[in-house]
Amino acid sequence: MTRIAVLGAGRIGKIHAANAAASRHASLVVVADPFGDAARSLAEQLGCDAVSNPLDAISRADVDAVIICTPTDTHVDLMLAAARAGKAVLCEKPVDLDIKRADTAVAELEALGVPVMLAFNRRFDPSSIELRRAIDAGDIGDVRQVIISSRDPGLPPLDYLKHSGGIFKDMTIHDFDMARWLLGEEPVSVMAVASRVVESTLSELDDFDTLMVIMQTESGKQCHINCxxxxxxxxxxxxxxxxxxxxxLNENLRPTTVRRYTAEQTESRQPLLNFFLERYADAYRAELEAFLTALRDGRPMPVTPKDGRQALKLADCAVESVRTGRMVKVD
Amino acid sequence: MTRIAVLGAGRIGKIHAANAAASRHASLVVVADPFGDAARSLAEQLGCDAVSNPLDAISRADVDAVIICTPTDTHVDLMLAAARAGKAVLCEKPVDLDIKRADTAVAELEALGVPVMLAFNRRFDPSSIELRRAIDAGDIGDVRQVIISSRDPGLPPLDYLKHSGGIFKDMTIHDFDMARWLLGEEPVSVMAVASRVVESTLSELDDFDTLMVIMQTESGKQCHINCxxxxxxxxxxxxxxxxxxxxxLNENLRPTTVRRYTAEQTESRQPLLNFFLERYADAYRAELEAFLTALRDGRPMPVTPKDGRQALKLADCAVESVRTGRMVKVD
Amino acid sequence: MTRIAVLGAGRIGKIHAANAAASRHASLVVVADPFGDAARSLAEQLGCDAVSNPLDAISRADVDAVIICTPTDTHVDLMLAAARAGKAVLCEKPVDLDIKRADTAVAELEALGVPVMLAFNRRFDPSSIELRRAIDAGDIGDVRQVIISSRDPGLPPLDYLKHSGGIFKDMTIHDFDMARWLLGEEPVSVMAVASRVVESTLSELDDFDTLMVIMQTESGKQCHINCxxxxxxxxxxxxxxxxxxxxxLNENLRPTTVRRYTAEQTESRQPLLNFFLERYADAYRAELEAFLTALRDGRPMPVTPKDGRQALKLADCAVESVRTGRMVKVD
Amino acid sequence: MTRIAVLGAGRIGKIHAANAAASRHASLVVVADPFGDAARSLAEQLGCDAVSNPLDAISRADVDAVIICTPTDTHVDLMLAAARAGKAVLCEKPVDLDIKRADTAVAELEALGVPVMLAFNRRFDPSSIELRRAIDAGDIGDVRQVIISSRDPGLPPLDYLKHSGGIFKDMTIHDFDMARWLLGEEPVSVMAVASRVVESTLSELDDFDTLMVIMQTESGKQCHINCxxxxxxxxxxxxxxxxxxxxxLNENLRPTTVRRYTAEQTESRQPLLNFFLERYADAYRAELEAFLTALRDGRPMPVTPKDGRQALKLADCAVESVRTGRMVKVD
Structure with missing residues (x-):
């Protein structure tokens, strides 16, 4: 039974806290959020303590592991604080928006030797697991091309976008991670185009809303991402x-398998599951269980801060490719 | 919080007990099974008491409701015992194999006025709920024909079949219930054919392995069932x-949406979910929650013993139709 | 090169005439229709002669084979006239609406020994051919159950219905033929229900608009038809x-494979092909080629008047079952 | 009735010749091929003349239009010869492998003012037509991204590859044309990666077997191609x-809609149609009819040599991008 503190009581924090509370292999001890009300309300619902300062949650003797769901710019500090306190860590993506800070953090975390997992939830979706299993089983031979389509239902609020780090680091970072994982090799070159066909005022943020990437590995495997x-x-x-x-191929998920035939629609299905909290509900649960299992068995974490750093690096390369109009080599 | 006793620790009892233990609206108090070991093992796993005599579970003061998962020939007695003790009941199908015993039981249960729900789990499958919702919303206008395909993965053991009451009462009874529910009207005539194309020795049990039914309602709606x-x-x-x-239309469920293309297979999918415990896992959970919700709100049970009696009656009519080669009118 | 006369210039006659004109293995010599204008217009378009009396077309020395697309009540007389004149025959379904007339005609046609094919076009649909091929190849082992869904887009004009012989002989007769062909055995018992949920005034014609049939063969194979x-x-x-x-399973056909996702529809497809002339365009061509090939090679016709008689018999049994509420044995 | 000469009696020539012979709006007059036997055999089968020198076919007074299906390096000369002789032209892709020769040819052809159509058959596939129709109807609003997957069943013979001009000009050229047509705008930038994961010895030909492209238009629309x-x-x-x-989305085509469920395969379908002659049989017919219709109505050709030149230009840009690792601007 791993005793857990959840840092951050926003929408992701709520998911992780609920999953921790429901898991047979974990107990939820405390939720921390500077907005005391959010923490208290969540704690009350799930039957645990609430604090406002995340460091107070980390330092508790009855906490074995912390799940970090706070704003991106706090990830590195909180991961390091937890790791220095000897607590296992499950941290939401990204490690950081700055590759140098990410590098430094990864180095220190590796030196500390504490189990730290980065929360790339999509690897734990049942479809993803079946894709990876089938690849590993040799069902489709050697991977040649991976194509990832990743589109959100709607533009986030401007306020969110201002602090998001840009579409490549905020949204596509998931796809960069999936690309690496499904290719089974590191991309060595990145090319990207990006535009603003949804919201032209994103130019003020130096951000984009629509993009395409192509990458290639040393052995010639290729990956395309569109967002x-x-x-x-x-x-x-x-x-x-x-x-x-x-x-x-996998397909999008719908609530049920029902198909409808009318005079206006033929064979139409129910709408896709919206949004990531619903679409990846199973994945969030499986991700937490994978973390708990690795902890319990003393085995390597299935996704590491290094993985987070690599995805960030690919995002950086893509941004540079858009800026320079060149293929960017991944160091 | 409804305090629950589960009677019977077989495969269905285990499902209901686990769901009761995990529900936010119930607590599992005791599991009863004449095979003391089965009850004890399940109770230990789920953290509740175990008894061997179901009547001891029913009579406990800390039990509000009982879930009956014992052999079919005990259903009537246990429902009545529980209802007489003022306990709410969720009973597995069928009410009984004998229509007269079922009629008597239904009459007494209705007289007692205790909430009793019959466990036709398929009504609570998310796909079924969407079908019913769409019908109620008028999406397809007036229902004209319902077609139900229902095939098991493999013949049960002979020992099970001997006490099953025959394919119409054991297996097709679910489909008779779905037919009534989806038609929204009572069938008034039943015709059926049945044969033994899987296992010819079923003739010794006067049973069949393969059947087709057609039914019609007063207003001319029709239903076909094949099993x-x-x-x-x-x-x-x-x-x-x-x-x-x-x-x-609904489709069968599979573990994921992954499709596979190889030199031998084009667009093949993962195998269907097997068997009912896996296929209807969500339905069993939703069924229990519907029972608990109706109890809590003091509202009518969504499926009643009378529904169980009606499905049994249709099964009897189908058996008679096979025997006589006639359309059988439903009284 | 088989020289062909087409009798009847209605919608089916037009299809057969056009296919004959376009075939590499046939030449269209003459079209006959009592409505001279219809025949002339079609003949002009396809570059052949036109006559008003079908017997004049049959008797021409430059005609090897006749395709009969005239009203049902002329089928027997024209088949016999053509066969007596030594001309090969492809005749539209049904042989006749009266089983005794059909029996007499079949007997005389068999005695004459002239090649006569009955035009059950659905057997020649590419999907049907693949179904039959896969069955014959043993891909699904022994057939146990066949389910046929057959629904028209809309009620025909009342005037058509008056002379149609009723839904079982007019519409379901195709499905009875497919049932025999796909089962690979003769049904020995027939049960049916029928109602008027589309148009209640059909009671005046003693006809129905909605029906379900179940049939069983001697060995226990079963078939369900819904219309x-x-x-x-x-x-x-x-x-x-x-x-x-x-x-x-086969699926309905659509013009293309395009799928559409919008805010209102998910994965909807183009409407189904309407109506039989469009849906079975390939089947009509393949049917004619099968006729021509059998003629050329002197091999048995792939569908015979006897097949037409058997389908009619099953329709008669179904009508009797609806009338009597009994299972009807097929003599 | 357009009188047609087909130049080249290879696999594409045979298709065009058969379609011309079967069309109601064309008559096939002559087939030309330096391999006299190929021309004679085809001519005999289709009932037309045969010559060995294409110029002899072009110059015939009874020829209104020529269809050029000869090797790529003869396209420009034969198009010009036919246009100078006042004959309408339908020419197989590509215009030429060299952009400068293509530019010169396009300029002269435009100056001559004779109707010349380039044979990008995929635009005439029923699915493509429905995609374009739905876009034009505004069904999906403004196009943002186009994704084209295009994979051949197997590597062509080495001898073919040597003269193919490389994968970008030989295979992907079709996709460049579809990209332009579906985007409805000209791409202004091209990026590409390419590798040899099927056949490593292609390095000797400076060719590739696997590639990915991304392109962007002035307004920010994007396109990805994988081959x-x-x-x-x-x-x-x-x-x-x-x-x-x-x-x-469109799907690949299969011979029928039949789906198969066995113990080993769930819902698998028949193999895809192989290869382009079969997959695009309808498209080749529709392409010819579009050519004949434009000719008859004196309207602009639906695909012009200029379109061929643009696709070639994009292929050149992609090749340069692979060579330089840069985004290449399209002049």
């Missing part, structure tokens, strides 16, 4: 893995 | 609702 | 073949 | 059009 901040038909999350002996 | 005890591709559960303004 | 004269979503034609080693 | 010379599951041809109000 858009707005898809009227909902949260679109698809993967295609093309290999020497076959191809794997 | 088989064995489908090599897995547990097949499909509904088609055809109405004056459209059609609804 | 409706009106489906708002279009012409619905589906088959399911369930066997000891698997299941085969 | 591979070998897909074990067959000829893969898919389009995705993502717009401000929805998304359109």
């Amino acid at each position: 858009c901040r707005e898809a009227v038909y909902g949260y679109d999350q698809r993967f295609e893995i093309f290999g020497s002996r076959g191809m794997l | 088989c005890r064995e489908a090599v591709y897995g547990y097949d559960q499909r509904f088609e609702i055809f109405g004056s303004r459209g059609m609804l | 409706c004269r009106e489906a708002v979503y279009g012409y619905d034609q589906r088959f399911e073949i369930f066997g000891s080693r698997g299941m085969l | 591979c010379r070998e897909a074990v599951y067959g000829y893969d041809q898919r389009f995705e059009i993502f717009g401000s109000r929805g998304m359109l």
Whole structure:
């Protein structure tokens, strides 16, 4: 039974706290949030303590592990604080928006030797797990091309976007991680284009809403990613893995399998699950269990801060490619 | 918080007990099974008491409701015992194999006025709920035809079949209930054919393995049911609702949406979920919550012993139709 | 090169005439229709002669084969006239509405020994051919159940219905033929229900618009047919073949494979092909080629008047079952 | 009735010749091929003349239009010869492998003012037409991203590859044309990666077997193309059009809609149509009819040599991008 503190009581914090409270392998001890009300309300609902200062949660003797769901710019400090206190860590993506800070953090975390997992939830979606399992089983031979489509249902509020770090680091970072994981090799070159076809005023933030990336590995495997901040038909999350002996595709999820035929619609289905909290509900649960299992068994974490750093690096390269119009080599 | 006793620690009892233990609206107090070991093992796992005599569980002061998962021939006695003790009841199907005993039981249960729900789990499957919702919303106009395909993955053991009451009362009874529920009207005539194309020795039990039914309501709505005890591709559960303004279909469930293309297979999917415990895991949970909600709100049970009696009656009519080669009128 | 006369210049006659004119293995010599204008207009378009009396077309020395597309009550006389004149025959369904006349005609046609094919076009649809091929190849083992869904887009004009012979002989007769062909055995018992949920005034014609049939063969194979004269979503034609080693399903056809996602519709497709002339365009071509090939090679016709008689017999049995509320044995 | 000469009796020539012979709006007059036997055999089968010198076919007084299906390096000369002789032209892609020769040819052809159509067959596939129609109808709002997957079933013979001009000009050129057509705008920047994961010895030809492209238009619309010379599951041809109000997808074609369920496969379908002659059979017919219709009506050709030149330009840009690792601006 791992005793858990959840730092941050926003929408992701709530998910992790509820999953920790419901897990057979964890007990939720405390929730921390500077907005005391948010923490108190969540704690009351789940039957645990509430504090406003995350450091107070980290330092508690009855806490074995912390889940960091606070704003991005606090990730590094809180990971390090927890790790220095000897607490295991599950930290939301990204490590940081700055690659140098991320590098420094990764180095110190590795030196501390405390178990730290980065929360790339999509790797734990049942479809993703089946894709990876089938690849590992050799069902499609050698991977040749990976195609990732990733579109959000709607543009986030401007206020969110201002602090997001830009679409590549905020949204596409998930796809960069999936690309690495599904390719099974590190991309060595990155090319990208980006535009503002949803919201032209994003130019003021030096940000984009629509993008395409292509990457290639040393051995010649290729990956394409496309993203858009707005898809009227909902949260679109698809993967295609093309290999020497076959191809794997997943589909978007819907609430049920019901299909409808009317005079106006033929074979239409229910709308896609919206948004990530709903679409990846199973993945968040499986992610936490994977963390708890690795902890319990003393085995390596399935996703590491280094993975977070690599995804960030690819995002940086893509941004540079858009800026320079060149292929960017990944160091 | 409804305090629950589960009677019977077999495969269905285990499901209900686990769901009761995990529900926010229930606490599992005791599990009863004449095989003391089964009850003890389950109780230990879920943190509740164990007894061998179901009546001891029913009579406990700290039990508000009982879930009956014992063999069919004990259903009537245990429902009555619980209802007489003032305990709410959720009872597995069927009420009984004998329509007269079922009639007597239903009459006494109605007279006692205690909340009793019959556990037709398929009504609570998310797909079924969406089908019913869409019908109620008028999405397909007036229902004209309902088609139910229902095939088990494999023949049960002979020992089970001997006491099953025959395929119509054991297996098709679920489909008779769904037919009534989806038609929204009572069938008034039943015709059926049945054969033994899977296992010819079922003739010794006067039983069948493969059947087709057609039924019609007073207003002319029609329903077809087909069943088989064995489908090599897995547990097949499909509904088609055809109405004056459209059609609804559901599909079988699979673990994920992944599709596979190889030199040998094009667009093949993962195998169907097997068997009912896995396929209807969500339905069992929703069924228990519906029971608890109706109890809490003092509202009528969503499925009643009378519903169980009606499904049994249709099964009896179908058996008679097979025997006589006639359309059988439903009294 | 088979020289062909087409009798009847209605919508089916036009299809056959155009296919004959376009075939590499046939030449269209003459079109006959009592409505001289219809024949002339078609003949002009396709570059052949036109006559008003079908017997004049049959007797021409430059005609090897006749395709009969005239009203049902002329089928027997024209088949016999052509066969007596030594001309090969492709005749539209049904042989006749009266089983005794059909029996007499079949007997004389068999005695004459002239090649006569009955035009059950659905057997020649590419999907049907693939279903039959897969069954014959043993892909799904022994057939256990066949399910046929057959719904027309809309009620025909009352004037058509008056002379149609009723839904079982006019519409379901195609499905009875497919049932025999896909089962690979003769049904020995028939049960049916029928109602008027589309158009209640059909009671004046002693006709129905919505029906369900179940049939069983000697060895216990079963078949279900459902029909409706009106489906708002279009012409619905589906088959399911369930066997000891698997299941085969076909889907309705659409103009293209395009799928659409919008805010209102998810994954909807183009409307179904409407009506039989469009849906079975390929089947009509393949049917004619099968006729020509059998003629050229001197091999048995793929569908015979006897097949037409058997389908008619099943329709008669179904009508009797509706009337009597009994299972009807097929003599 | 347009009188047609087909130049080249290879696999594409055969298709065009057969379609011309079968069309109601054309008559096939002569087939020309330096390999006299190929021309004679085809001419005999289709009932037309045969010559060995294409110029002899062009100069015939009874020829209104020529279809050029000869090797790529003869396209420019034969187009010009036919246009100078006042004959309408339908020419297979590409215009030429050299952009300068293409530019010169396009200029002269435009000056001559003779109707010349370039044969980008994929625009005439029923699915493509429906995609374009739906875009034009505003069904998905403004196009934002186009994704084209294009994989051949297997590597062509080395001998073919040597003269192919490389994968970008030989194979991807079709996709560049579709990109322009579906985007509805000209790409202004091109980035590409390419590798040899199917056949490493392609390095000797300075060619590739697997590639990814991203392009962007002035207004920020984006397009991704992925190609591979070998897909074990067959000829893969898919389009995705993502717009401000929805998304359109097409699927690969199969011979029928039959789906199969067995113990080993769930819902698998028949293999994809292989190869382009079969997959695009309808498109080749529609392409010819579009050519004949434009000729007859004196309207502009639906695809022009200029379109061929633009696709070639994009291919050149992609090759340069692979070579330089830079985004290449399209002049």
